[in-house]
Amino acid sequence: EPEVTQTPSHQVTQMGQEVILRCVPISNHLYFYWYRQILGQKVEFLVSFYNNEISEKSEIFDDQFSVERPDGSNFTLKIRSTKLEDSAMYFCASSPRGGYTFGSGTRLTVV
């Protein structure tokens, strides 16, 4: 069964550093997403991406965040100048139209 692949599975970074989280969505899917889950809380939408541009973003997704599809397979989330409160599990997902498939997540710890 096709999978959404995320790397790395864990990342520890110093406060103020930039991180790039990587995702390989399912190849024939058209919509790509990033979500995050702070420990013990529910999963929150960050951004959706369609046709090589952002189609929707949440209030959380401010200028600190950016997404990119640098080639035909990868989808990245960049977090600039990380803060302690950015520590969370970050999930990438893709969908054809409905019915998401999530990746296994990247656990980001900012120290």
Place this chain on the structure above:
Amino acid sequence: GIQVEQSPPDLILQEGANSTLRCNFSDSVNNLQWFHQNPWGQLINLFYIPSGTKQNGRLSATTVATERYSLLYISSSQTTDSGVYFCAGHEGGGNKLTFGTGTQLKVEL
């Protein structure tokens, strides 16, 4: 505003027991999905169920869209069923998923 509410918030079962998890959602929510978050944090897609009933092994789900609820049935529960179960839906015609707060399930021997 958009609402996705789940009950119960916590559930403890003995292995072999059956359970029903409920998800209520507001008028603007559609295209329900159920996910299982395992103890390692992975989100596993269980069902994409905008309406009707689907079954997959010991799990089944029913969504009654006209009455704004969905149910997830777990039969003959096993310890590997432990984790958090989330329902989530799309708002209106968009693709963004709004998650409920989850049901934390623990299955004990």
